[in-house]
Amino acid sequence: MHISTIETSSLGDRSYLVDDGAVAAVIDPQRDVDRALGAAGERGVTITHVFETHIHNDYVTGGLELSRVTGAQYVLSEMDDVDFRHRAISDGEVLKVGAMRFQAMHTPGHTHHHLSYVLLDEAGEPKAVFTGGSLLYGTTGRTDLLGPEHTTDLSHKQFHSVRKLAEELPPNVEVYPTHGFGSFCSATQSSGNESSTIGEERQANPALTHDEQTYVDDLMAGLSDYPAYYAHMGVINSQGPEPIDLRAPEPVDAAALRQRIDDGEWVVDLRQRRAFAAGHLAGTMGFELSTSFVTYLGWLYQWGAPITLIGGTTEQVLDARRDLARIGIDNVTGAAVSSHEHLADLALAASDVRSYRVASFADLAREKDARELVVLDARRKDEHNASAIPGALNIPIHEVLSRRDEVPDGEIWVHCESGYRASITASILDRDGREIVLIDDDFDEAGQHGLIEES
Known part of the structure; x- marks a missing residue:
């Protein structure tokens, strides 16, 4: 059995092509299915099954299109209410894919219907588990994407789902999550590891090292804002996405x-x-x-x-x-x-x-007392509360369109953690004709120049 990883670094997610040398299954494919088809071509295998761990909230799935193109069975939880033809699978059910076996395991938490898939060899021994948004590397999937009324319940379920995986699978089983590589679907920052096993997670994952209430309290306390477009993903994925269009847009003069x-x-x-x-x-x-x-x-x-x-x-x-x-x-x-x-x-x-000026935190330290200026922090509230420049106005990047009238008149120095979010914020304020200075610098440098006030 061979597992190929299809990385989508821009969304912090991974899809997987799993093959036995002849046929293959794809787990949680992205909408641009040409990458999965290319991976199958490189391996010389035929895709016969597509598995979804859950109805995704952070991207449009390519599962339906991949099943249309290849004729593969499209496998989703029997509990998912979707508007297209698919193969429903239940907890504990095993599907044969060539010489491989995939066993569904109900692991609610990230969503109510979430499944993990255990890869079994011909002898029925577990070799790997595809955990979607359940067990991630050093963390777990976030539990608040279905609304605040579900968060507490899903947080407790997430704890028990991860415990179930750890208790029922041997320590040498390899873990392959979909989220956790920068995705906002991760409850907290992942360990940064490129691989892990059930045994390694037993030693490091908070769902396996903390008691239930401590885990739930820490998880819920760490949940921060997530992208507004998530509200549309579940709807699109449940209705069935349209095929992707990757043609060059029409030229504009x-x-x-x-x-x-x-x-x-x-x-x-x-x-x-x-x-x-x-x-x-x-x-x-x-x-x-x-x-x-x-x-x-x-x-x-x-x-x-x-x-x-x-x-x-x-x-x-x-x-x-x-x-x-x-x-x-x-x-x-x-x-x-x-x-x-x-x-x-x-x-x-x-x-x-x-145009506008680009500066550093060293420039800000030199110039902040020489004249009146506004320091605008485009980071999230939790980042700002943890460490901030005294007097800085905090308007998180995702609120700047609706709150830009709150920015006082004058020269506006915009910063974030690395300069990226600040650059977007600066461009939005520049549209209003404001006087902008972009701080394109690492926030650690602010501390080096005496600008930081720790909370």
Whole structure:
């Protein structure tokens, strides 16, 4: 048996292709199914089954499309209420996939109907377990995605589900979670390990080292805000997603770009944050294409609104479209590509190009007492409460669109933990014509320059 990992670092998730040399199963595939098909092609195997551990809240599944393309059985919990044909599976049931066996194990917590799948060899011995959003590396899946009225109950169920896995499976069984690699579906930050076993988790996972109430209290206390687009994922996945469209968007010229900006449409610049600061079209938003891009754009996005992309290369635009499609943002109505540092070829007039200063925490330490300025912290509330610059105004990035009127007049120095969230926040405030300084620096540097006040 061979297990291939299909990484989606932009969402902090993993899918898996499991094969016996002839046939294969895919667990929790992403919407861009070409990657799973490519992995199967590399292995020279045929996909006959697609397994979902749960109805996902952080991405649009590719399971339905993969089953359509390959003719594979699409396997979901018998408790899931979905609008498409599938193979329902119950707790304890075993499905044969070539020489392999997959046994469903009901592990509620992340969702009520959540399943884990135990991979059995021909002798019926457990070799691996695919745990979805249940047992993660050094943590567990979050339990508040179905609403606050379910959180306490699901937190207790998550504890017992992880205990069930640890008690029923041998210590050498390898653990393969879907979440926990940066996904907001993780209750707390994972251990950072690239692999783990049941035995290793028995030694380190809080659900296995703490008593039930301590685990539940710590889990619930650690739950922070999660992306707003999550509200749409379960609905799309239950109804059955449409096939993905990864074609290049229609090209847009300078006049059309300006019209879209003036009409208040989402025109998103994908270039590096410092390039955006040095010169960008007035009225655009800067979302540097990175592993964090789709999470934060999806968090702020007005669902259903048309998006126009500006990239430094065609490949950048195509990569962004793929990322957006993974969370169901399909209304990409056009794109423009410019290799010019200051986008001169996309501006109708010199006044259409704006810029702002990029600085460091060392600069802030030198200049903060010389004149009046506003320090804006774009991190989450829990991050700000743990350690902050005295007097800084905290408006988390996902609240900036609705709260930007709270930012006082004057020169605004925007920071976060690394500069990424600050760069998006800066671009949004710049659309209002504000005087911006982007602090593109590691927050640890603030402490090194005497700016931090620990709580």
